[in-house]
Amino acid sequence: MTDQASVVESDTPEIPGKPTSASRTTLSHIMTHNDTNLLGSVHGGVIMKLVDDAAGAVAGRHSGGPAVTASMDEMVFLEPVRVGDLIHVKAQVNWTGRTSMEVGVRVVAERWNESTPPTQVGSAYLVFTAVDADGKPRPVPPVLPETERDKRRYQEAQIRRTHRLARRRAIRELREQRAADGFED
Numbered sequence: 001m002t003d004q005a006s007v008v009e010s011d012t013p014e015i016p017g018k019p020t021s022a023s024r025t026t027l028s029h030i031m032t033h034n035d036t037n038l039l040g041s042v043h044g045g046v047i048m049k050l051v052d053d054a055a056g057a058v059a060g061r062h063s064g065g066p067a068v069t070a071s072m073d074e075m076v077f078l079e080p081v082r083v084g085d086l087i088h089v090k091a092q093v094n095w096t097g098r099t100s101m102e103v104g105v106r107v108v109a110e111r112w113n114e115s116t117p118p119t120q121v122g123s124a125y126l127v128f129t130a131v132d133a134d135g136k137p138r139p140v141p142p143v144l145p146e147t148e149r150d151k152r153r154y155q156e157a158q159i160r161r162t163h164r165l166a167r168r169r170a171i172r173e174l175r176e177q178r179a180a181d182g183f184e185d
Helices: 044-063 148-180
Strands: 025-030 067-077 085-096 100-111 119-130
Touching: 025 044, 044 067, 044 085, 044 100, 044 119, 067 100, 067 148, 085 119, 085 148, 100 148, 119 148
Parallel strands: none
Antiparallel strands: 025 085, 067 119, 085 100, 100 119
16 A cells, blocks of 8 residues: 555645644534434434534544545444433544545443443544535645554555445446446346
């Protein structure tokens, strides 16, 4: 895998990197009855929106302007969230490409009226693309991992990117082959 700094195009001026901590953020929200599903726990879509909101804030901070959600690689729900839980959605840029960024998100919950330690209830990885005023992709600063954990997250993000691109390529090739064989989908 190549290092992003070596992939700078000659007609694009090099953008100074930003440390992971420069855009890291936490969004907190208390869950109410308005957030519940038919089973009485907090609806997964409510959590997903908070995840997207926090990740979008981080992507915008890191890129220095608008960024749009390109994909959600993975959303894992580990524990149910209940009414009265105080949710903390913690997000940071894990990896950057030329115009895209992977944002890692960790969701923890604690009871609003108890002093017990928070419990991790979910996690997600989202890819954002920085866009200009016309909605066209624009370059983003490289992320500069600061800690060993940041470096591990950067490496894991590169693996997820490789898998994401390989999956897209394999599906495209399968569809092309099926079309060449006369199958209509």
